Amino acid sequence: MELNYDFMLKTMLVVLGGxxxxxxxxxxxxxxxxxxxxxxxxVRIYEVKILKQFVKVYVSFIRxxxxxxxxxxxxxxxxxxxxxxxxxxxxxxxVFEVDPIIYVYIxxxxxxxxxxxxxxxxxxxxxxxxxxxAGLSIGMSITQVYIRIIIPQAMVAALPNLCNLAVNLIKNTxxxxxxxxxxxxxxxxxxxxxxYNYIEAYMDVFVVYxxxxxxxxxxxxxxxxHVGAFRQLKYN
Amino acid sequence: xxxxxxxxxxLFIIEVLPELMQYLWxxxxxxxxxxxxxxxxxxxxTALKLSHHRMYRMxxxxxxxxxxxxxxxILLFIVFYGLPKFCLEVFDYDxxxxxxxxxxxxxxTLLFAASISEVMRSAYxxxxxxxxxxxxxxxxxxFQALYxxxxxxxxxxxxxxxxxxxxxxxxEGALAYTIxxxxxxxxxxxxxxxxxxxxALEIYIALSVIYWGMAILFExxxxxxxxxxxxxxxTRTA
Numbered sequence: 022m023e024l025n026y027d028f029m030l031k032t033m034l035v036v037l038g039g040x041x042x043x044x045x046x047x048x049x050x051x052x053x054x055x056x057x058x059x060x061x062x063x064v065r066i067y068e069v070k071i072l073k074q075f076v077k078v079y080v081s082f083i084r085x086x087x088x089x090x091x092x093x094x095x096x097x098x099x100x101x102x103x104x105x106x107x108x109x110x111x112x113x114x115x116v117f118e119v120d121p122i123i124y125v126y127i128x129x130x131x132x133x134x135x136x137x138x139x140x141x142x143x144x145x146x147x148x149x150x151x152x153x154x155a156g157l158s159i160g161m162s163i164t165q166v167y168i169r170i171i172i173p174q175a176m177v178a179a180l181p182n183l184c185n186l187a188v189n190l191i192k193n194t195x196x197x198x199x200x201x202x203x204x205x206x207x208x209x210x211x212x213x214x215x216x217y218n219y220i221e222a223y224m225d226v227f228v229v230y231x232x233x234x235x236x237x238x239x240x241x242x243x244x245x246x247h248v249g250a251f252r253q254l255k256y257n
Numbered sequence: 258x259x260x261x262x263x264x265x266x267x268l269f270i271i272e273v274l275p276e277l278m279q280y281l282w283x284x285x286x287x288x289x290x291x292x293x294x295x296x297x298x299x300x301x302x303t304a305l306k307l308s309h310h311r312m313y314r315m316x317x318x319x320x321x322x323x324x325x326x327x328x329x330x331i332l333l334f335i336v337f338y339g340l341p342k343f344c345l346e347v348f349d350y351d352x353x354x355x356x357x358x359x360x361x362x363x364x365x366t367l368l369f370a371a372s373i374s375e376v377m378r379s380a381y382x383x384x385x386x387x388x389x390x391x392x393x394x395x396x397x398x399x400f401q402a403l404y405x406x407x408x409x410x411x412x413x414x415x416x417x418x419x420x421x422x423x424x425x426x427x428x429e430g431a432l433a434y435t436i437x438x439x440x441x442x443x444x445x446x447x448x449x450x451x452x453x454x455x456x457a458l459e460i461y462i463a464l465s466v467i468y469w470g471m472a473i474l475f476e477x478x479x480x481x482x483x484x485x486x487x488x489x490x491x492t493r494t495a
Contacts, residue, residue, distance in 0.1 A: 023346060085424075085472030086465045087431035090442070094465060097457040188325065195328035206331065219338035227331050234326035 058137035083135035144179035184241035295369030302374035324371035380415035420479030
């Protein structure tokens, strides 16, 4: 098949310019989601009334609907919601000049919170309950037990699932182009329609995601080998 | 794009449901087609992954690895724009006029095969090797042993993960509208366009409800299936 390699090379440089945006969306979503997800995981584990039901429905909804629909719903809801808020509080902001990346952060955070809370929940449950009792019995407070005993162990158990979540999140951010944010996919798409070199541009985008996701997986593998080192003591 | 003058109309969500549901079969055809072809390709990939030849194993594992790192929408674009060009230049055959469904099912077949081959591989490995040996020792052919002994047991092991992959596929299938297939989401966008961009929120909420309902329904179906398939297992342990 005849490809325009010159174009591919030039486009590759343009597409690489989108990498920071993709990483930014991924990181912001993860950072925003982490504390809220942790709280939600605790709500599920300790079966807090009413809140538990809310978390259940929320997680079920996010897991049951396509990412693209979540984006479309938020993107058609947010501006008018924001507009009302602006009017109500009398802020001096023009809603139409809000950087669309804010909406992207919101959508991907909403999505990540739900998925991450499930990861945290299973990770926390994987730590033996006796550990909490042991910690309490030697006089630690429940917060201390969590911070010093439970969370470090749970995080190691969560690493494989976290890796999956991170890779899926990066892949999902490819839909951010729907909200006119110039991430990897968006820059590729713009380059593609310029001169109708679709396949060449998308091949570039494909390669960039492939490398990016491979690096993320390698990092997690590395983390697992190092952070998880203490686990091997048990088996030797 | 956003109509601030018109207040949110919750009733429209219910009104528009029947209209959207007319296109449910398109979405489901994509899913069923991709599952059928994807499972077939998944069998081939599983065979490659379990092969004794290093080369075959590398091809099988490499395929899954690459697909796992590719956003579905990029694969969809590559298939949609690349496949016609490839067929035209290599086989001198024009598939540009093929139905959009063809490209969508091709894409999701490729995607589904990657995840399902992992499911099948782990299910196969979960079945004790002694089962196969016992079957062959009483005179079953290797194919019979696989088909009658390994497959029924492996199916139970694979079912929960198969269900997950199925529901993921159902959701990913919503991307099909980006290349112009008129499925659930595609028809929703058509209605929005007919109304000059209004009712977008109502329609997207209606679509979310449909997808959510389908996801819950299929989850229940797979749980029921699991119960039914493992009924022999239960009597043994009980």
